[in-house]
Amino acid sequence: MKLRKVSAASAAVLALALAATACGSDDKDDTSSGSSGGGDKIKIGIKYDQPGLGLKEPDGSFSGFDVDVATYVAKELGYEPNQITFVETKSADRENALARGDVKFIAATYSINDERAKKVDFAGPYLLAHQDLLVKKDSDIAKGADLNGKNLCSVTGSTSAQNVRDKIAPKANLKQLGGYSECISALQSGAVDAVTTDDSILAGFAAQDKYKGQFKLVGEKLSNENYGVGVKKGDKATVDKINAALEKMVSDGAWDKAVTENFGPAEYKNEKAPKIGVIVK
Structure with a gap:
């Protein structure tokens, strides 16, 4: 009788363990780890309300230059478009979103400055506005x-x-x-x-x-805004990979194409693609 009770309990424990394992394997998300790609999906922070940069369309799709940059970078990190989850990250919450691990990186008109660089690491810049x-x-x-x-x-x-x-x-x-x-x-x-x-x-x-x-x-240049890709502080591996992806995006023409498609109708006289690590004051 005792033997049957022990077997039943063991079976129950084993079933629970298998169920937990199955649940954990269905939703692997690289954003919670320190690795830089190769997971089943990735969460990326963007703006939802900036046409030409980061916009959530009525049909639920996303468009804009930041979206194109983020998608290109994600592919270089090992993710296809259908593995990307875009997360709205408003300006006031960008540093916190990275610190919490809500997103792997942020491409959202995120100007690099000394104060922000104390809290997050930046790849890029990828656009000088x-x-x-x-x-x-x-x-x-x-x-x-x-x-x-x-x-x-x-x-x-x-x-x-x-x-x-x-x-x-x-x-x-x-x-x-x-x-x-x-x-x-x-x-x-x-x-x-x-x-x-x-x-x-x-x-x-x-x-x-x-x-x-x-x-x-009009063409007034009242400030220099170096847009960078924000990454959690200390994640140098991801910064290095994103920088390599941005350099490739420029060299293969994808950067110029994205600028033309997103800003062309406004006759936007953009600066040339900035060099990685060079901040224009």
Whole structure:
């Protein structure tokens, strides 16, 4: 009788162990380990609301230059597009998302600076952007100083508009709205005369089908924004692999193709692909 009870208990323990093993093997996610590829899937942080850079489309797909860079890098790390899970990482949460291990890396208009580099490691840069102005195609605003007495829009909490007024147009009227899409709509309606933020972001909005041919970039270079790929602090192996992937993306022409496809309709005069590790101050 005792022998049968022991056998039954052992069988139950064995069944539980097998079930746990099966559950663990179905959802391998490389983002929780220190390795740099070869898992069943990978989580990558992007923006969901920046046309031309990182945008979640109505059908659930993703588009934009950052998305193209992330997809190319992931492939070099050993992942096909169907193995990628894109995770929305808003600006304020990027460092925390990496520290928590929510994502393996982040490509989300993530400008490299000294303060951020204390908390995360960066691969790249992969794009050099500048703060610029977007105006209507027929606007007489040809330079920043022309904004004196005009309405300038930026997003609430951003320092971009104040930067313009401090440096080149002290009499500009600052208008702050909840998002860049609202600023672009205000520009289209004539409620504001210009919108300011990174030229890459402005070009992405201007390249949308509903805005094609309506706007132009002025060409002011009010700041240098070195976009990098954020990686968890200390994960040098992943940084090295991403840097190699970015160099390959430039050398095989995929980088130029992605720039043209995502920003071309806005006549975006982009800088050449930056060299890995070279930060333009």
